[in-house]
Amino acid sequence: MKKIKTHNPEETEAVGEKLARDLRSGDVVGLYGGLGAGKTCLVRGLARGLESSGPVSSPTFTLLNEYPGRLPLYHFDLYRIATPVEVEDLGFEEYIAGPGVCVVEWAEKAGILLPTGHWKIKFEIRGKKSRTITIIPPLGA
Numbered sequence: 787m788k789k790i791k792t793h794n795p796e797e798t799e800a801v802g803e804k805l806a807r808d809l810r811s812g813d814v815v816g817l818y819g820g821l822g823a824g825k826t827c828l829v830r831g832l833a834r835g836l837e838s839s840g841p842v843s844s845p846t847f848t849l850l851n852e853y854p855g856r857l858p859l860y861h862f863d864l865y866r867i868a869t870p871v872e873v874e875d876l877g878f879e880e881y882i883a884g885p886g887v888c889v890v891e892w893a894e895k896a897g898i899l900l901p902t903g904h905w906k907i908k909f910e911i912r913g914k915k916s917r918t919i920t921i922i923p924p925l926g927a
């Protein structure tokens with residue numbers, strides 16, 4: 787487990803970029819934290835670290851964005867999802883079982899569809915521009 791304090795969005799992006807070095811094919815990363823906590827910001831750094839092409843935007847309205855890269859990155863945002871059945875309808879389980887990296891905002895909404903062996907990243911808002919980010923790797927990572 788690692789706890790990092792960031793003081794601006796660039797530092798949170800850098801945390802994502804660094805995390806990308808530790809990710810392997812098939813890894814799933816769950817992001818936990820409230821509105822504006824910095825989840826999408828971290829995904830931006832993750833995409834850069836995975837050498838993904840294209841700008842990362844919030845997939846709130848599309849629920850899923852895909853970025854090809856060193857490893858393909860699948861970026862889910864489950865904020866608008868009401869039940870895990872809707873998550874299933876996205877084909878979530880196939881992406882999770884596939885060789886890409888899946889990163890999931892509002893991961894708690896996926897319920898039991900999230901594999902037990904996933905990275906947990908928790909965000910806490912400490913002030914206007916400060917965040918505490920806790921990284922809990924899956925067992926064996």
Ligand SMILES: Nc1ncnc2c1ncn2[C@@H]1O[C@H](COP(=O)(O)OP(=O)(O)OP(=O)(O)O)[C@@H](O)[C@H]1O
Nearest residue numbers: 792793794795798821822823824825826827915917
């Ligand atoms: N240390 C920081 N890390 C990340 N974002 C920060 C930080 N300080 C301020 N911010 C601001 O907080 C906001 C974070 O937005 P972001 O879209 O990444 O949040 P989110 O967790 O994805 O929210 P949502 O649940 O709405 O998708 C941005 O406006 C960013 O500029």
Ligand SMILES: [Mg+2]
Nearest residue numbers: 825826844891
């Ligand atoms: Mg977001």
